[in-house]
Amino acid sequence: MSSMQVCVLLTEDTNPTSAARPRPLRILFHPQCMEKLGLVAGDLVQVSSQSACKSLGIIWPSRTVSAEHISVSQHILDTASLLEGSTATLSLVSVPAVHAAIINLVWLHTPEFHIDEALSIYVKEILLETEYVCSGQMVRFQYYGKERLCMVDQITPIDPIQINSDPHQIIPFRLVRSTRVRFEQAKSTVETRVGKVEYSTIGGLGEQISTVRSLVELTLCNPEHISCLGFRPPRGILLFGPPGTGKTLLARAVAYETSAHVITVNGSEIMSRFHGEAETRLHHIFQEANEKSPSIIFLDEIDALCPKRDEGATEVHQRIVAALLTLMDGINTYSSKTTQHHRLVVIGATNRPNAIDDALRRPGRFDHEIEIGIPSEIHRFEILQALLKKVPNSLNDMDLRTISANAHGYVGADLAAICREAGLKAIQRIEAESLNAGVVQTDDEMHLLDLQITLEDMRLGMSMVQPSAMREVTLEVPKVKWTDIGGQEDVKQRLREAVEWPLKHPEAFLKFNISPPKGILLYGPPGCSKTLMAKALATEAGLNFLAVKGPELFSKWVGESEKAVQEIFRKARAASPSIIFFDEIDALAVRRGGDDASVADRVLSQLLNELDGIEPLINVTIVAATNRPDILDTALLRPGRIDSILYVSPPDADSREQIFRIQTNRMACSDDVDLKKLAELTEGLSGAETMAVCQEAALHAMEEDLHALCVFQRHFIDAIKRITPRITPRMLEFYDNFRQRCGLRSV
Incomplete structure (x- = not known):
């Protein structure tokens, strides 16, 4: 074996209390893979990462790992600067110890x-x-x-x-x-090794890279250019944005490209139980940076290090904030003897910028704040290009554009995970093809030449990775399509116009200078497919779907309910384009009018502000469903908040026939089943009750004979007799009166 590339996994310690000797250098290989590569137990190998860091490892057989992976200890991951799931290069060590x-x-x-x-x-x-x-x-x-x-x-x-x-x-x-x-003695309290990260390896951040690059190079390379004007060079840059968007990666690229001395500071490494120790460590960091200038100090997750002092910060945090303020102010001074400015830049990264102490966010400390946001479709395409640049693949630009168009809400880390999963799928596919063909490939390099990531591999990888912003709230929405819903063609069309058209035909909206609807209200009797339509809308449009349950928003603590509403909309914006579905919205948006402000009133006020407040709601659609539209607050139903109000009526005869056809296609039915006749006999039943007829008919057939081969017409007739319609004429009259009173037209 000359060298090979493998995917690295972390070894799980199955018995952490065992007294056996630790083996931190062992690399677990599948025995078949060892035999194929000509390796034997005890071989000493070199493990190399893309950042050029190296570690030693000892080959050891184990059937607990798959043939596509190797399993290593945390010791090797640390030494070689590897992450679990990344690719490493193995080569035999030929020199003696x-x-x-x-x-x-x-x-x-x-x-x-x-x-x-x-x-x-x-x-x-x-x-x-x-x-x-x-x-x-x-x-x-x-x-x-x-x-x-x-x-x-x-x-x-x-x-x-x-x-x-x-x-x-x-x-x-x-x-x-x-x-x-x-x-x-410690050179610093932090890790100073920086892997090889170039600007060209980062996709989708061209504008941010240009801004950061100009600021950093001005301070580190040419500070005299701005000093001759009587101004001080910028000293601090704050990168903020959701997790996984590339803040830390951008800082590492800046450090590598400028060849500056880099000190990476993590909050946990600064903390100490001894009084004054944390401030001393910060002082040593800035002192080292000054001595080895040009330097960059990178404060990762700075919100954990410098929280707001007036919001319950501990005494240690308050002292750290005060020390950091003093040190950052001291950067702007220069020695009168040497008249040389300190070539030092402090870069902070956080996904919670509002949690940082306000004193840090003023000019002179963090002069510039740069947002690293959720990538757009074009930026996702650029990220995929950068990720797959050195990866064998058969994807063209059209394939990458298709993937980026469907990856709503995915950040750079998510796209990297998709590529990694696609690589694993490609390995499994090649292995399966070799086994099916009965070919045993002993030449590992020839084996790798056949390995290419395809579009299907990427699609499989995408199905296994959820957007980071949605992982906390993602629901397993059933794959419901429009064809699974019988009838209601007019309502389906209006929903398509409101949600699918702005995504597929944005130029038409720009041409007429109109905005797509923000909110859609579906109202009608129970069991008429309102919730089912919302699921089909999310499936067909390929959008991220957030379902809100009313009771989860209410809290006994003042302000927590409003905060929950705000958090839902924040996640929806981060994962846009997305749909927020409020089922039974009448539980949340009851008409106001009481003497004292209740929790429901505050929740409704927050909901109205999110729908039509100062911060625009872009690429987020609200879909609400209710069977009590009369008790909803009128402020919610005005245009600009709920733009479309659609009445979902009970299915007519044709719609019921379609429902029967959809259901019976999944059942073993006799040839004597007359769907048109069944539709006529179920006059007045809702869609849910029509589906219940099919289920009841199947149960009736099983009651007669558990080994029945099919369901007959008579079973359906008996089932219809057992189902009692729950939609009364009075209920239909109520919805008709509401529509006339509000001046709505029926679709």
């Missing part, structure tokens, strides 16, 4: 305890258990009840002559009893 004389470890988190000889002995025993050590290797261990993290910075061999000078070949070291372990 070298005995180590001295191993220098660097703390990645500043320890709050004294380092003594006992710790060196303890860590040496851990490294002896690891079997092999290499430069850049991460070392995790528990000490003082907390997980510690170090990195092997430098290894001095006992015999320097044995060292191979090949820079691409990792050198394995073994510890002996005479090996000494030393600790060096």
Whole structure:
């Protein structure tokens, strides 16, 4: 085996309390895959990631992993800078192991305890258990009840002559009893390794990249250009947007492209139980950045580090915010002796910008705020192009445009997950084709040449990945199509016009300068397919579907109900184009008029503000259903909020015949079943009651004979006699009076 690419999974520890020796370097392979590649248990391999980070690994057989994957420990993931599910390159290590004389470890988190000889002995025993050590290797261990993290910075061999000078070949070291372990003071409290992330590898963020690039390069490379005008270069950039849109990736690309010294700060690494320790760590970070300028300090998830001080922040958080404010103000000063400006930029990233302390969001600290939003269809196409640039595939631009057009609400991380799932499906497809053909491929490189991701692989991958913004509220909506609903053709057409037309024919709306309807109300007797139509609308239009249940919005705490409504609309905007379906909306939007403001009144007010407030509702359609339209608040029913009010009437004879035809197509029925006759006999029944007739007829046939082959006409006749119509003439008169009173026309 020269080298091969594999998909990496994290090894699950099935018995974490076991006293067995840990094997952090073991790479679990399926035995058949080992045999095909000519590997044997105990082979030492090099694991490389796309970021050029390397780790050592020992091949070990296991039938718990599939032939398409390898399973590795968290130790290897850390050292090689790999993520679970990513692709790694394996190659055999040809150089022999070298005995180590001295191993220098660097703390990645500043320890709050004294380092003594006992710790060196303890860590040496851990490294002896690891079997092999290499430069850049991460070392995790528990000490003082907390997980510690170090990195092997430098290894001095006992015999320097044995060292191979090949820079691409990792050198394995073994510890002996005479090996000494030393600790060096932390260079920073953070990870400073940055993978190779170029601007060209990021798709869909062209405008944001241009803005960030100009700001960062102005500060790091040419600060004197703006200083000669008497102004200070920008020092802070805040990237905000939903999770998975590329904020951290953009910051890494900026760091790589500018060749600046990068310090990545995570909130959990700054915190300390000792008074003043967190502020000291921040001070050391800024001090290191100044000494090694040009530098970038990247504060990931800054909302966890600097929450608003007036909203219940702890004393530690308040001190950290104060320290960060002072340090960021200090960036703008420069030494009078050297008259050289500090070439330093602070980049923050968050998906909750309103949770950050307001003092940080003023000019002079975070001068610029750049939104990394949900990608549009064009941006999704660019992201897919970037993701698949170096991946073997048979997709053309038209295929990518088709996928991007159907990926409503998907962010960059979701699209990357789709590509990864598609790759796994492609591997499974090739393996299945080889087995079916009876071909055993021993040449791994020839095997990989046949591997290409197809459009069908992408579609299968897309079916397995939900949009990030929808994962908390996504419902398994039954795949209901318009053809599954009998009759109501006029209502179906109006729903298509309101939802499907703006997506498929936006140029027509722009030409006439009109906006698509924001809201649609379906009202009518119970059981007349109102909810079913909303499901069919979501399925046929391919939109994200959020179903709202009234009781879930109400809370006994003041303000929580309104916040729940606001959160629903926020998720719908993030996953647009989308549909919010309010079933039985009369439970939420009852007419106001009481003396005291109730929870329902506040919920209704919030709902009205979301529908027609200051913040526009773009590509979000409200569909509501009720059988009590008379009690709805009139403010909700005006144009601009609920634009279309559609009466869903009980099915007529033709509609009932269609319902019978749809249902009987899925049943074993006798030739004597007369659908037209059944439609005539079910006058006055709703759609749900008509479906109940079919179910009752099947049960009646089973009562006669459990082994019956089909349902006869007589079974349907008996079932009709058992069903009592629940739609009365008085009820129909009520809906007719409501329509006339409100000046509505029936469709």
